[in-house]
Structures are given as structure tokens and as C-alpha cells.
Amino acid sequence: MLDLAIIGGGPAGLSAGLYATRGGLKNVVMFEKGEPGGQITGSSEIENYPGQKNPGESGFDFMSTWWTQCSHFGLVHKWANVVQITQNQDKTFTIKIENGESQIAKAVIVCTGSVPRRAGFVGEDKFFGRGVSTCATCDGFFYKNKEVAVLGGGDTAVEEAIYLANICSKVYLIHRRDEFRAAPVTLEKARKNDKIEFITSATINEAYGDNAGLNGLILNTKDGERDLKVPGVFTFVGLDVNNGILKQDDGLFLCEMDSNGQVKVDLKMRTNVPGLFAAGDLRIDAPKQVISAAGDGAVAALSALNYIENLH
Ligand code: FAD
Numbered sequence: 038m039l040d041l042a043i044i045g046g047g048p049a050g051l052s053a054g055l056y057a058t059r060g061g062l063k064n065v066v067m068f069e070k071g072e073p074g075g076q077i078t079g080s081s082e083i084e085n086y087p088g089q090k091n092p093g094e095s096g097f098d099f100m101s102t103w104w105t106q107c108s109h110f111g112l113v114h115k116w117a118n119v120v121q122i123t124q125n126q127d128k129t130f131t132i133k134i135e136n137g138e139s140q141i142a143k144a145v146i147v148c149t150g151s152v153p154r155r156a157g158f159v160g161e162d163k164f165f166g167r168g169v170s171t172c173a174t175c176d177g178f179f180y181k182n183k184e185v186a187v188l189g190g191g192d193t194a195v196e197e198a199i200y201l202a203n204i205c206s207k208v209y210l211i212h213r214r215d216e217f218r219a220a221p222v223t224l225e226k227a228r229k230n231d232k233i234e235f236i237t238s239a240t241i242n243e244a245y246g247d248n249a250g251l252n253g254l255i256l257n258t259k260d261g262e263r264d265l266k267v268p269g270v271f272t273f274v275g276l277d278v279n280n281g282i283l284k285q286d287d288g289l290f291l292c293e294m295d296s297n298g299q300v301k302v303d304l305k306m307r308t309n310v311p312g313l314f315a316a317g318d319l320r321i322d323a324p325k326q327v328i329s330a331a332g333d334g335a336v337a338a339l340s341a342l343n344y345i346e347n348l349h
């Protein structure tokens with residue numbers, strides 16, 4: 038039996054793994070379906086993690102040392118897509134994996150984070166991967182010296198618009214309101230960039246194209262319809278939390294959630310189910326930052342250590 042199962046290997050899961058193994062737990066497995074690192078590895082830059090030697094480095098480079106450090110202290114990475122967590126009568130937990138395997142653990146920390154949301158315009162799904170993208174670092178280069186559009190008004194949209202402006206000939210930043218959620222300092226940077234044209238109070242009505250991919254977007258703007266002939270659009274319209282593994286066979290969640298599907302935790306990252314903890318983007322009131330996810334992971338691991346120590 039595992040002492041502790043950590044589900045997800047982003048900043049929260051890796052930090053939980055570091056604190057759990059350094060805290061003396063011997064049998065700790067981090068279930069991560071991909072490479073450890075989490076969603077920040079898809080970001081073109083990060084500059085707000087305290088103590089960074091290279092502010093502005095890519096998320097991938099920034100996270101590259103985290104796993105090395107964790108494995109040094111004995112954290113095991115099991116490359117697995119977890120499909121469900123259930124609780125047994127003896128209060129242990131069963132972690133069910135996609136391939137049919139399962140493992141039992143005394144305690145679990147859920148750190149499954151979040152994924153980009155779809156915007157919902159006509160043609161978004163049809164052209165996804167053929168002009169519609171949610172990752173500028175991955176796909177930006179395909180549009181070198183071409184015009185592209187970015188949808189959204191949060192930190193991700195504005196930061197990625199600035200990144201794309203370094204590669205593309207022009208970036209149209211489309212946002213449905215005049216006010217932005219993005220940090221003022223980031224917005225200021227974008228406004229000063231000659232290659233970025235702001236199109237506010239506008240939505241994408243339709244993406245159109247042919248077999249080769251996207252050819253353009255029909256926008257609804259305050260001045261009427263606008264046809265934007267771009268081969269690429271990057272959508273950054275928020276995130277959905279990955280809470281599916283907590284869903285039970287009866288359709289209810291294993292622990293209490295809020296109305297947005299985020300896990301309710303206390304300041305020790307404890308859910309209402311003893312032995313089950315949650316950390317990072319998927320918990321209530323998460324600031325959705327690497328620093329806070331990492332902090333959550335550490336707190337959750339310390340709470341799990343305390344919980345396991347007191348089991349008899
Ligand atoms: P995640 O990073 O989402 O990690 C969750 C992990 O769980 C993933 O690796 C996933 O593969 C794994 N997983 C999910 N479900 C399962 C399953 N069923 N089985 C196994 N594994 C599973 N924050 C900042 O502080 N500064 C920034 O500059 C910044 N820039 C960003 C730019 C972009 C483009 C994006 C998308 C986010 C950015 N963020 C930034 C936010 C930051 O990335 C997140 O807040 C942080 O990564 C959350 O960490 P997490 O560990 O909670 O979740």
C-alpha cells in the first residue's frame with residue numbers, strides 16, 4: 038500500500054512530492070499522465086516566481102529542474118492517467134488508472150489543475166489544430182511573419198499576444214469588453230506594442246476556412262460585422278478545473294465542491310474527507326499562479342504527513 042498518492046505533476050503535485058519525501062514518507066507515488074511540469078510548460082514566459090535567475094524564461098525551462106529535485110528525494114513518477122478515486126471501508130483510497138490497474142493509498146493529494154476552456158464560436162472545433170490553437174509557444178512559429186488573432190482579455194491572452202507579436206507580422210487582440218482582467222503592467226506593454234491591434238467589445242461569430250485550415254474570422258464588433266482574414270487564432274478564454282477523477286459511480290463527488298466544480302478545502306488543504314487533500318488550481322479561491330500552487334502543495338503534504346502519522 039502507498040503511504041501517499043499525489044495525482045498530477047504540475048507545480049502543486051511536484052511541490053507536494055518534494056515536501057512529502059523530504060518529510061520522511063517512503064512510499065510516495067505521483068501519478069502524472071504526461072511529463073511532469075503542468076500547464077506552465079506551455080507558457081512562452083514566466084517572470085513572477087520569486088528568486089528566478091532568468092525572469093522571462095519559458096515555462097518549460099523554468100519547470101525543467103523541479104522533477105530532478107523531487108526524484109533526488111525519492112518521489113516516484115507513475116506515468117498514468119487516473120480515472121477515479123474512491124474511498125474504501127477501512128478509510129484507505131483506491132486510485133483507478135485508465136489501463137484497468139489500481140493502487141491503494143493511505144492518503145491522497147489531488148493536484149490535477151485545469152485545462153483551457155473552449156470559447157464556443159462556430160467553427161472552433163472544426164478548425165482546432167488547423168488554425169485554432171490554445172498554445173502560442175507550441176503553434177506560434179507556424180505563423181511566422183503572418184497575421185494572427187488572439188481571443189480573451191485575461192493575463193494569458195495579453196501575455197501570449199505580446200509573445201506572438203515577436204513572431205508574427207500583426208496580432209489582433211479581440212476581447213468582448215473594453216475592460217481587461219489582465220494585470221495593468223502587462224496591458225501597458227501590449228498597448229505600447231505597434232504590432233498589436235486591440236479590437237474590444239467584439240466577439241468571434243464564426244471561423245471559416247477550407248480543407249487546408251482556417252482562412253479567417255467573422256467578428257461582431259460595436260461598428261458592425263468585420264471579416265478578419267487570418268490563418269491562425271489563439272483562444273485564451275479561461276480554464277476549467279480537472280475534477281473528473283473525484284466523480285463517483287452515483288454521479289456525486291467524493292468530497293465537497295463549490296458551484297464551479299472547485300474542491301472545497303480549508304487552510305491546510307484538507308477536504309471534508311479525512312485523508313483526502315487538494316492543492317493548486319482546482320481548489321476554491323485558487324489565485325491560479327505557480328507560486329500559490331507550489332505553496333498549496335507544500336501545505337497539503339505537511340497536512341498529509343500529520344494525517345498519516347496519526348493513523349492507527
Ligand atoms: P497544473 O499545472 O494544471 O498541473 C496539473 C497536472 O495534472 C498536469 O500536468 C496534468 O497532466 C495532470 N493531470 C490532470 N489530470 C490528470 C489525471 N487524471 N491523471 C494524471 N495526471 C493528471 N502562473 C504564474 O504564476 N505565472 C505565469 O506567468 C503564468 N503564466 C501562465 C501562462 C499560461 C499560458 C497558462 C496556461 C498558465 C499560466 N500560469 C501562470 C498559471 C499556472 O500555470 C498555473 O496556476 C499552475 O500551473 C497550476 O498548477 P497546478 O499544479 O495546480 O496544475
Ligand code: NAP
Pocket residue numbers: 085155156157188189190191192193194196213214216217218240273274275276324325326
Ligand atoms: P481568465 O483570467 O479567466 O480570463 C479569461 C478571459 O477570456 C476574460 O477576459 C474573459 O472575458 C474572456 N472570455 C471568457 N469566456 C469567453 C468566451 N466564451 N468568448 C470570449 N471571451 C471569453 O483566464 P486566463 O487569462 O487564462 O487566466 C487564468 C488564471 O491564470 C488567472 O487567474 C490568471 O491571473 C492566471 N495567469 C497568470 C499569469 C501571470 O501571473 N503572469 C499569466 C497567465 C495566467 P471577461 O473578462 O469579459 O470575463
